[in-house]
Amino acid sequence: MDKIAAVIVAAGRGERAGAGVPKQYRPLVGRPMLVWTLHHLMASTDVGLVQVVFDPGHQDYYEEAASGLDLLDPVAGGVTRQESVLNGLRALAPHNPRYVMVHDAARLFVTSELIARLRAALEEGAQGVIPLLPVTDTVKRTDAGIITETLDRSALGLAQTPQAFVFQALLEAHEAASGQELTDDAAVAEAAGIMIHTVAGDPGNMKVTMADDLDAAARRLGREETRTGTGLDVHAFAPGDHVMLCGIRIEHDQTLDGDSDADVGLHVLVDAMLGAMSEGDLGTHFPVGDPAWKGRASSDLVAVACDLMDKHQARLIHADITLICEKPRLARYQSAMKVRIAELLGVDATRVNIKVTSTDGLGFAGRGEGIAGQAVVTIAMPVPWT
Ligand code: CTP
Numbered sequence: 001m002d003k004i005a006a007v008i009v010a011a012g013r014g015e016r017a018g019a020g021v022p023k024q025y026r027p028l029v030g031r032p033m034l035v036w037t038l039h040h041l042m043a044s045t046d047v048g049l050v051q052v053v054f055d056p057g058h059q060d061y062y063e064e065a066a067s068g069l070d071l072l073d074p075v076a077g078g079v080t081r082q083e084s085v086l087n088g089l090r091a092l093a094p095h096n097p098r099y100v101m102v103h104d105a106a107r108l109f110v111t112s113e114l115i116a117r118l119r120a121a122l123e124e125g126a127q128g129v130i131p132l133l134p135v136t137d138t139v140k141r142t143d144a145g146i147i148t149e150t151l152d153r154s155a156l157g158l159a160q161t162p163q164a165f166v167f168q169a170l171l172e173a174h175e176a177a178s179g180q181e182l183t184d185d186a187a188v189a190e191a192a193g194i195m196i197h198t199v200a201g202d203p204g205n206m207k208v209t210m211a212d213d214l215d216a217a218a219r220r221l222g223r224e225e226t227r228t229g230t231g232l233d234v235h236a237f238a239p240g241d242h243v244m245l246c247g248i249r250i251e252h253d254q255t256l257d258g259d260s261d262a263d264v265g266l267h268v269l270v271d272a273m274l275g276a277m278s279e280g281d282l283g284t285h286f287p288v289g290d291p292a293w294k295g296r297a298s299s300d301l302v303a304v305a306c307d308l309m310d311k312h313q314a315r316l317i318h319a320d321i322t323l324i325c326e327k328p329r330l331a332r333y334q335s336a337m338k339v340r341i342a343e344l345l346g347v348d349a350t351r352v353n354i355k356v357t358s359t360d361g362l363g364f365a366g367r368g369e370g371i372a373g374q375a376v377v378t379i380a381m382p383v384p385w386t
């Protein structure tokens, strides 16, 4: 049977949700809201072509959100939601779909079950069908704050999207209603005399309207996982006059040998961050012998790891670093190291811990041949889609 083409209206300004990034592009648990909406919608095998209607002023946000998704090219919306829908329907017309559903980008919790209910109604012959929720609160009519009537709530319902229709019927209804101000597509279809059926709405299919709704949506998604990475590194001493450890310069009668400034503390930190993100290791990102990294401060490596964290929408929860050597004595630098690393990571210092230890004179560290470091990093990042 025919799939249902979808018009996703995402051309609004999201004014009630507050200033900043428009609500449909606001990151929720690491992904823009529109990505969640499209992902949930396209998980349904009942959905065919997907036409997003956007504000070309949001081009950059849109491209980031839509990347990798199988969508028709977006079309520009209008001043009202109704105009935006009409633009979306016109863009779909050349594809001549049998059915269409119109859905708000702001309802990210749409489910395959809800879409299946709509499709079943269309296949039974409905020209239009929308999800409706029962009204559970008592509803009053008021005039200047004074109640004039208690309405019979059993005869009332709350309309949601997606709202599904025979494509041609909805397109004609929208063309005819162009210029009027009707609040949903069912109202447009009603005005054209189309009988609209209802199916059970989904209480979870909330619309994000206010800033608080964004927080509630993020809590409901809750799809974040905790990951751990470890790092281990050793650098040998060489002739010199100082060592760099955890971003702090420490005067010493030797230095550490290596391509960069050989900061073993930062190297293990970066390796642990890369490990937590499943991004390989230092060698993957900074090949040994690469002239670009010769003599560079290891803080630049941390900056690259932080960029990768941003790319993965990951947050650092905690970093615990251990430095192992006989000399120099490091205890008095611990707090400066902690502060410096927190600064490099852009986190509060309570999320960083530095430990220093010796090996009781045993092994290469005990013999004063070099310094070893070890790190464990804990991050939070969005759960992968699959
Ligand atoms: N919408 C649209 N074109 C418009 C107005 C709204 O495509 N001219 C879309 C919105 O992007 C949203 C849906 O219609 O996905 C429902 O509208 P609403 O929740 O009111 O969103 P906004 O208009 O963006 O928000 P606000 O009214 O708070 O500015």
Ligand code: MG
Residues within 6 Å of the ligand: 012
């Ligand atoms: Mg609006």
